[in-house]
Amino acid sequence: xxxxxxxxxxxxxxxxxxxxxxxxxxxxxxxxxxxxxxxxxxxxxxxxxxxxxxxxxxxxxxxxxxxxxxxxxxxxxxxxxxxxxxxxxxxxxxxxxxxxxxxxxxxxxxxxxxxxxxxxxxxxxxxxxxxxxxxxxxxxxxxxxxxxxxxxxxxxxxxxxxxxxxxxxxxxxxxxxxxxxxxxxxxxxxxxxxxxxxxxxxxxxxxxxxxxxxxxxxxxxxxxxxxxxxxxxxxxxxxxxxxxxxxxxxxxxxxxxxxx
Amino acid sequence: xxxxxxxxxxxxxxxxxxxxxxxxxxxxxxxxxxxxxxxxxxxxxxxxxxxxxxxxxxxxxxxxx
Numbered sequence: 457x458x459x460x461x462x463x464x465x466x467x468x469x470x471x472x473x474x475x476x477x478x479x480x481x482x483x484x485x486x487x488x489x490x491x492x493x494x495x496x497x498x499x500x501x502x503x504x505x506x507x508x509x510x511x512x513x514x515x516x517x518x519x520x521x522x523x524x525x526x527x528x529x530x531x532x533x534x535x536x537x538x539x540x541x542x543x544x545x546x547x548x549x550x551x552x553x554x555x556x557x558x559x560x561x562x563x564x565x566x567x568x569x570x571x572x573x574x575x576x577x578x579x580x581x582x583x584x585x586x587x588x589x590x591x592x593x594x595x596x597x598x599x600x601x602x603x604x605x606x607x608x609x610x611x612x613x614x615x616x617x618x619x620x621x622x623x624x625x626x627x628x629x630x631x632x633x634x635x636x637x638x639x640x641x642x643x644x645x646x647x648x649x650x651x652x653x654x655x656x657x658x659x660x661x662x663x664x665x666x667x668x669x670x671x672x673x674x675x676x677x678x679x680x681x682x683x684x685x686x687x688x689x690x691x692x693x694x695x696x697x698x699x700x701x702x703x704x705x706x707x708x709x710x711x712x713x714x715x716x
Numbered sequence: 717x718x719x720x721x722x723x724x725x726x727x728x729x730x731x732x733x734x735x736x737x738x739x740x741x742x743x744x745x746x747x748x749x750x751x752x753x754x755x756x757x758x759x760x761x762x763x764x765x766x767x768x769x770x771x772x773x774x775x776x777x778x779x780x781x
Contacts (some may be wrong), residue, residue, distance in 0.1 A: 475744050479774055483738050486767065488732050535771070542775050592729075599726070 459566055460487035463573035471577060476543065480581050483539060484589030485533070491528040491598040501711060525609075526673045528593045529616070532586065537647050540582050541627055542602055545640035547574050548631040556626040557714045567708045568696040571628065575700065576622045583617055589614075604677055608676050615672035615689070622665050622692050623647050665692040730747035738762060744778070751777045 471477050494501065498516060502508060549572075551557040560570070590613060594604060628648050630639040654666040662684045671688060674680035741762045744750065751758050758777045762769045 474778075475740055475774075478740055479737060479770070482733055485769055486733050486737070489769070493726060493730065539771070539775060596726070598770075656778070674742070 459509040459574055460569035463565070463569055464576055464669060467573050467577040476581060477504055480539065480543070481585040484536060484585040485592050487531045487535065488528055488591075488593035489596055489711060491531055492524050492593060492600050495524055495527065496600040504619060507549065519601060521597045521604045522673075522676045524597045524601055525590070525593060525612070527597065528590070529669060529673065531679035532589070533651065534584070534648070536586070537623060538644075540623055541643040542640055544582075544624075544627050545631055547628065548576070548703075549634065549636040550638050552710065552714045553636065553687075555715060557711075558716050561711050561714060567704050569671055571632065571700070571704045571707055577626065578628070579621070581639060582618050583622055586616065586620055592681050604676070605678070609699055611675040612672045615668055615685075618689060619665070619668040620671070620694055625696045625703070629699040629703040629706070632710065634701040641702055663687045663691055665695055668692060693701055727751060730775040745773070748778065753777065758765050 514634070520650055546553075576678045594609065597604060627639075627643045630646070631640040632640060633639070651666050654664060658664070658667065662681075667689065671680055675685070717758065742759070745755060745758055758773050761777075762773050765772060
């Protein structure tokens, strides 16, 4: 445990110094706030930027508060996930390349606490920022559109956190197994591309980790099929455990690839 | 739409957050030794790139080594 706390302090200091502790929450907050605002003021924005023919009338759909929260999630699913995969792809691989790893590996550290210190700092940064952004989003949605049921929102948030954990463990695993460039490609592929495929062809299967954000939205609208949802969560949790164990294994195996 | 009718109470947090992001990105740009590509170009992107500028800088421009 002492091992872990020292490694965690190192991670914390690194992320304070490269400002990740500041800009990742800010970006999530920015998208969380701007989404309800742009949706609410869309008619005025369209008027202001102009080029509308005289007397044109737009019939804009009436948004429910749930739809606004969901459109924020779709922003997070693209830009947020891009940020997480590219920003953290080097979290283990980079240390092998720039020599930090040589300083670490000559000491009798446990690889489990090494990987878990990384996991912990990523959880704090990513999940903390997402919660912060979604709470700000909820506040703005409440002011501009109306209330979201608190219980449904908690369920939605919980499901989305499981999805974020899945993304984090994918990034950790690929960073432990490959070099930085390949790791970012692999995690981008696994997070964004598979999600796209799942969205296009996903009607043929119902249980998959990539469907969790969709189920989160359905929980918010309280129209979720409980058995499918529970199975997806179980599959995702198993995948997370396998990926984390794999990350520890590869972190240990790739010690020889460290640049001295 | 006049200046008065803009709902500043709602928009102000957005402006402040964006401002902080730009400041943080500029401080980071000054402190960091190398970026991917020339530094002055990144300064222009951060300042003129509106909401996306600082984000692109942090993701792409920063050489994490």
